[in-house]
Amino acid sequence: MTQTKEPGADLPLQQQEKVVIRFAGDSGDGMQITGNQFTSTAAFVGNDLATLPDFPAEIRAPAGTRPGVSGFQIHFSSSDIHTPGDAPDVLVAMNPAALVVNIGDLKAGGIVVVNTGNFGKNDLKKARLEVSPLEDGTLQGFRVIEVDINKRVADALTESELSPKEIQRCKNFYTLGLMYWVYSRPLEPTLDWLAAKFAKRPALVDANQTALRAGFNAGDIHEMFQGRYEVPACTELPAGIYRNILGNQALALGMIAGAEQAGLKLFLGAYPITPASDLLHQLALYKNFGAITFQAEDEIAAICAALGASFSGKLGMTTTSGPGVALKTEALGLAVSVELPLVVVNVQRAGPSTGMPTKVEQTDLLQSIWGRNGEAPIPVIAASCAADAFDVGVEACRIAVEYMTPIMVLSDNYIANGSEPWKLPEMDKLPKFTAKFRTHVEGETFLPFARDENGVRPWAKPGTPGLEHRVGGLEKEDGTGNVCYDAENHEKMTHLRQEKVMNIQRSIPELEVEGPESGDLLVLGWGGTKGSITSGTARAREDGASVANTHLRHLWPLPPGLDELFGRYKAILVPELNMGQLWRVLRSEFPQHNFISYSKVQGKPFMSFEIENRIKTILEQ
Amino acid sequence: MAAEAVLKKKDLKSDQEVRWCPGCGDYAILNCVQGVMADLGVKRENMMFVSGIGCSSRFPYYMNTYGFHSIHGRAPAFATGIKVSNPELSVWLVTGDGDGLSIGGNHMIHVLRRNLDINILLFNNEIYGLTKGQYSPTSRLGLKTKATPFGSLDYPFNPISLALGAGATFVARTVDTNLKHMAGILEAAAAHKGTSFIEIFQNCVIFNDKVFDSVSDKKVRDERMVDLVPGEKIVYGNDHEKGLRLDGYHLEQCSADEAGVWDPSTPTAGPSMLFADIDRDATLPTPIGIFRQVERPRFEEGVHAQIDHVTETKGPGKLEDLIYTADTWKVD
Ligand SMILES: Cc1ncc(C[n+]2csc(CCOP(=O)(O)OP(=O)(O)O)c2C)c(N)n1
Ligand code: SF4
Ligand SMILES: [Mg+2]
Numbered sequence: 001m002t003q004t005k006e007p008g009a010d011l012p013l014q015q016q017e018k019v020v021i022r023f024a025g026d027s028g029d030g031m032q033i034t035g036n037q038f039t040s041t042a043a044f045v046g047n048d049l050a051t052l053p054d055f056p057a058e059i060r061a062p063a064g065t066r067p068g069v070s071g072f073q074i075h076f077s078s079s080d081i082h083t084p085g086d087a088p089d090v091l092v093a094m095n096p097a098a099l100v101v102n103i104g105d106l107k108a109g110g111i112v113v114v115n116t117g118n119f120g121k122n123d124l125k126k127a128r129l130e131v132s133p134l135e136d137g138t139l140q141g142f143r144v145i146e147v148d149i150n151k152r153v154a155d156a157l158t159e160s161e162l163s164p165k166e167i168q169r170c171k172n173f174y175t176l177g178l179m180y181w182v183y184s185r186p187l188e189p190t191l192d193w194l195a196a197k198f199a200k201r202p203a204l205v206d207a208n209q210t211a212l213r214a215g216f217n218a219g220d221i222h223e224m225f226q227g228r229y230e231v232p233a234c235t236e237l238p239a240g241i242y243r244n245i246l247g248n249q250a251l252a253l254g255m256i257a258g259a260e261q262a263g264l265k266l267f268l269g270a271y272p273i274t275p276a277s278d279l280l281h282q283l284a285l286y287k288n289f290g291a292i293t294f295q296a297e298d299e300i301a302a303i304c305a306a307l308g309a310s311f312s313g314k315l316g317m318t319t320t321s322g323p324g325v326a327l328k329t330e331a332l333g334l335a336v337s338v339e340l341p342l343v344v345v346n347v348q349r350a351g352p353s354t355g356m357p358t359k360v361e362q363t364d365l366l367q368s369i370w371g372r373n374g375e376a377p378i379p380v381i382a383a384s385c386a387a388d389a390f391d392v393g394v395e396a397c398r399i400a401v402e403y404m405t406p407i408m409v410l411s412d413n414y415i416a417n418g419s420e421p422w423k424l425p426e427m428d429k430l431p432k433f434t435a436k437f438r439t440h441v442e443g444e445t446f447l448p449f450a451r452d453e454n455g456v457r458p459w460a461k462p463g464t465p466g467l468e469h470r471v472g473g474l475e476k477e478d479g480t481g482n483v484c485y486d487a488e489n490h491e492k493m494t495h496l497r498q499e500k501v502m503n504i505q506r507s508i509p510e511l512e513v514e515g516p517e518s519g520d521l522l523v524l525g526w527g528g529t530k531g532s533i534t535s536g537t538a539r540a541r542e543d544g545a546s547v548a549n550t551h552l553r554h555l556w557p558l559p560p561g562l563d564e565l566f567g568r569y570k571a572i573l574v575p576e577l578n579m580g581q582l583w584r585v586l587r588s589e590f591p592q593h594n595f596i597s598y599s600k601v602q603g604k605p606f607m608s609f610e611i612e613n614r615i616k617t618i619l620e621q
Numbered sequence: 622m623a624a625e626a627v628l629k630k631k632d633l634k635s636d637q638e639v640r641w642c643p644g645c646g647d648y649a650i651l652n653c654v655q656g657v658m659a660d661l662g663v664k665r666e667n668m669m670f671v672s673g674i675g676c677s678s679r680f681p682y683y684m685n686t687y688g689f690h691s692i693h694g695r696a697p698a699f700a701t702g703i704k705v706s707n708p709e710l711s712v713w714l715v716t717g718d719g720d721g722l723s724i725g726g727n728h729m730i731h732v733l734r735r736n737l738d739i740n741i742l743l744f745n746n747e748i749y750g751l752t753k754g755q756y757s758p759t760s761r762l763g764l765k766t767k768a769t770p771f772g773s774l775d776y777p778f779n780p781i782s783l784a785l786g787a788g789a790t791f792v793a794r795t796v797d798t799n800l801k802h803m804a805g806i807l808e809a810a811a812a813h814k815g816t817s818f819i820e821i822f823q824n825c826v827i828f829n830d831k832v833f834d835s836v837s838d839k840k841v842r843d844e845r846m847v848d849l850v851p852g853e854k855i856v857y858g859n860d861h862e863k864g865l866r867l868d869g870y871h872l873e874q875c876s877a878d879e880a881g882v883w884d885p886s887t888p889t890a891g892p893s894m895l896f897a898d899i900d901r902d903a904t905l906p907t908p909i910g911i912f913r914q915v916e917r918p919r920f921e922e923g924v925h926a927q928i929d930h931v932t933e934t935k936g937p938g939k940l941e942d943l944i945y946t947a948d949t950w951k952v953d
Binding site: 235294297316338424471472482 | 668698699707731924931938940944
C-alpha cells in the first residue's frame with residue numbers, strides 16, 4: 001500500500017481550531033471503538049480533547065432500531081477546551097435510526113456523513129420511518145455526504161478470506177479512515193492498535209487495516225468533500241506530560257494511589273452496577289500492588305467486607321451507584337459509629353430507583369450528606385471531570401485515613417465514561433499521609449475512643465498484643481468505647497463525631513474564582529458540570545457580563561471562606577443536574593446570601609450555551 | 622507452645638458485665654467457648670469475634686479479644702473482609718437464627734460456599750430474643766408468638782440442611798445442655814481448615830423456654846439424640862443399645878451391633894443430608910455431632926496465592942508505571 005501521493009493532497013487544507021464529531025450507528029456497528037480510536041489519535045496528535053459516549057440502555061437492542069443506537073462524541077481542539085462540545089459539527093450516521101436520533105443535535109450547516117448502504121426499505125422500517133430522511137427534507141440546511149460504506153468495504157475487501165458478514169464488520173474502520181482523511185490524521189496509531197488487538201487473527205488485522213486505508217484513500221474522490229482540515233496540536237495546555245483518560249480509569253488510579261500514599265493495601269468490596277463496574281474491573285488488575293478486590297453477593301456485603309478489612313488494617317473501599325448506596329446506608333452508619341476509614345464511591349446515574357442507568361444526574365448529593373438514620377455526619381467530595389477524578393480519589397483516601405472516617409466520593413456517568421487529557425502528577429508532589437497504627441498501650445490502658453487534637457481516635461488492628469478491643473454500632477462511652485446508654489454521654493459523642501467531621505474543613509483550601517473578584521453574579525457548581533460552567537461563563541464574560549465562576553470539590557464540610565466569597569457578588573447561580581440539592585444546602589448554611597437554582601433533570605449534561613444563556617437572562621432582569 | 626505464656630480461661634473474660642437473662646443458654650456457650658479458646662494455642666491478639674445483632678450477637682463484648690459487633694445479619698461479610706485481610710487471625714462468628722438465617726441468610730450461604738477458614742456459631746433458640754419474642758425462620762409451625770397470635774404458618778429451615786446445601790465443608794450441631802459435647806465440637810471446628818458451621822440448640826428462657834427439652838433434657842437426651850461421631854458406629858439409647866444404618870437411600874433403625882459407621886466425608890453430601898432430617902420421623906432421634914467434614918480450597922488462600930502469583934510474574938507494582946504509561950505526550 002505504498003502511495004506516491006497523499007490522496008486528496010491537491011485539495012485545499014484549512015486550519016480549524018476545534019471540531020466536534022459524533023459517530024452514531026447501531027450498537028453492533030462498533031461506534032465506541034471508532035470513537036475511542038479517533039480519540040487516541042487526537043491524543044497522539046496532541047489535541048486537547050473531551051469525549052462522551054452515549055450507550056444504548058440495552059446490551060443488544062434489536063439491530064437497526066432507535067433504542068439500539070450507540071453514539072460517541074469527541075471534541076478535539078488546538079485550544080484549551082472543557083466539554084465534549086454542545087452541538088456536533090459533523091455527524092456520522094451509519095443507519096437511518098442513528099440519523100434521525102442524532103440529527104436534531106447537529107449544528108446548523110453542519111456536515112452529515114451517511115452510510116447509504118443501510119437505507120433500504122427494511123432499514124427504514126426498523127427505524128420506524130415511512131420515507132427516507134435522505135429524501136424528505138430532514139437534511140435541509142446540512143451538508144450531506146452520502147457514501148455506500150457497505151459496498152465500498154465489500155469492494156475493498158474482495159481479496160479477504162473473511163466471510164461477507166465479517167467483512168461488513170470492518171465498516172467502522174472504513175468510516176474512521178474517511179474521517180482521518182478529512183481531518184488529516186495519521187493512520188499509524190490505529191494500524192498499530194489493530195495489529196496488537198487481533199494479533200491472533202492476522203486476517204482480521206489485514207481486513208480492518210485495509211478498510212481503514214480504503215476509507216482514507218476514498219477521501220481523494222473530490223466530489224465527496226470540498227476540502228481537508230487540520231486541527232493542530234494544542235499549545236494552550238499547561239506544560240507537562242499528558243495522557244488521555246476516562247473518568248472511571250482516573251478514579252481507580254486515584255484510589256490505588258491514595259492507598260499507596262497512606263502506606264496501606266487497598267481492599268475493595270464491590271457488587272457490579274452501571275456505571276461503577278469498571279472501577280471494580282480495573283482495580284482487579286492491580287494485584288501486584290497487593291490490592292484485594294472482592295465481588296460480594298450484594299452491595300451490603302461489599303461495604304461490610306470493606307469495613308471489616310479496615311478494622312483489620314487495610315484501606316477499605318466500596319464502589320457503586322445510587323441504588324447500591326441505598327443498600328449500603330446502614331453499614332455506612334456503622335462506619336460512622338466505629339470511626340474507621342472507608343472510601344465509598346457513588347458514580348451517580350439517573351434515578352429514582354433503577355431510573356436510567358446509562359444517563360447522567362447529580363441527584364444523590366443530599367443522600368450523601370444526610371441520607372442515614374441518626375446523626376451520622378460524613379465528609380462528601382466530588383470529582384469535576386475525568387482528570388480531576390484522580391486527585392479526588394487520592395483526597396478521599398487522605399481524609400478517610402487522617403480523620404478515621406467513612407467518606408463519600410461522588411462521580412457521575414458523564415465523568416466516568418468521558419475522557420480528556422490528564423496532566424500526569426509529579427510523583428514526588430503527591431500528598432503523603434501515612435496511616436499510623438497504634439502498636440502498644442500508651443498510659444495505663446488502651447482507650448480506643450480517646451481523641452487527638454483533631455478529634456480523631458487511634459487505629460489499632462487485630463494482631464497487636466495488648467490492644468484487644470471491641471467495636472460496634474451501640475453507643476460508646478467516650479474514651480473507653482464500652483457500650484453506654486448514658487444520656488449525657490450520647491449527646492457528647494454525637495457532638496464529638498460531628499466536630500471531627502467539621503474539623504476536616506481546616507485541611508481544605510479556599511475556593512479560587514475565574515473572572516472578576518466581585519461583581520453581579522457568581523456561578524457555583526459541583527461535580528461533572530464544571531466544563532459547561534467554565535465554558536458558558538467564559539463566553540458570557542467575553543460578552544461583557546460581570547460574572548465569575550467557581551467549583552466545589554468539598555461538599556461536606558464545605559471549604560472555609562465561603563461567606564466572605566459569596567458576599568462579593570450580588571447573586572450566586574447554582575446550576576445542578578437535580579432539583580436544586582446544593583442550592584438547598586447553601587440556603588440553609590448561608591441564609592444571608594442570594595442563591596438562584598438552575599435545575600436540569602433530563603439525564604443529560606448541561607450544554608455550555610445553556611449556562612451562558614441563563615447567566616445572560618439573569619443579568620438582564 | 623512452651624515459650625508462650627499459657628492463656629487461662631479468665632484471660633478471655635472481658636471486663637464487661639454479661640447482660641443476658643438469668644438462665645439463658647448463652648451463658649453456658651460463652652463459658653464453654655472461653656475454655657476451649659484458652660487451650661487452642663492461638664495468641665489472644667489473634668483472636669477475633671464478629672457478630673451481627675441479637676442477644677447472641679452481644680457475645681464479642683464479653684470476650685477479651687478483638688471484636689466487632691456489626692449490624693443485623695451482616696457478620697459473614699465482616700468476617701470475610703477481616704479474614705481475607707489478615708489470614709493469621711482465628712475468626713469466630715456468632716449469630717442467631719434470625720440474624721444468620723433471615724436478614725443474613727444470603728450472606729450465610731455465600732460465606733459457606735466460599736469456605737474461608739472461619740468458625741460460625743449459630744445460636745438457635747427458634748425465636749427472636751432481642752426483639753422480645755417473634756417467630757424466627759427456625760420456629761416450628763404453629764408457634765404462638767406476639768407476631769403469630771394464632772400460630773405460625775411459616776415453614777422452618779433446618780439449619781443443617783441449609784448449610785449442607787450451601788456447600789459447607791464442616792457442619793455440626795451441639796446443645797447448650799451438654800458442654801462436654803460442645804467443647805469437642807468447638808475443638809474439631811477450630812481444627813478444621815475451612816468454614817465450620819455449628820448449630821447450637823440454645824434455650825431462651827424468656828420467649829421460647831424448653832423448646833429443645835423433649836430431646837436435649839438430661840433425662841431423655843440419650844434416648845432422643847444420636848451423636849454422629851466420624852469413624853464410629855451410629856449408636857444411641859440409654860445403654861447405647863440402638864443403632865442406625867443406611868440401606869441404599871434408606872435409613873433404618875437397627876441394633877447397636879448392626880449400626881453403620883459414620884462417615885461425614887463422603888464425596889457428596891448425600892448421606893449427611895439424609896441424616897440432617899431424620900427427626901422429621903418422630904420415632905427417630907435428633908442427630909447432633911459432625912454431619913460433614915471435607916477439605917476444599919479456602920477463599921482467602923486463593924486470594925493471596927493469586928496476589929503472590931501476579932506479583933511474581935509482573936513484579937511488585939510501581940505507582941509511577943501505572944500513571945506514566947506508553948501513550949503519553951508532552952506539552953512544552
Ligand atoms: C436492620 C435491622 N432490622 C431489625 C433489627 C431488630 N432486630 C434486632 S435482633 C433481631 C432478631 C434477633 O434474633 P436472633 O438472630 O435469633 O437473635 P437472638 O436475639 O434470638 O439471639 C431483630 C429483628 C435490627 N437491629 N436491625
Ligand atoms: S431473651 Fe432469651 S435469648 Fe435473649 S438473653 Fe434472654 S433468655 Fe437469652
Ligand atoms: Mg434467636
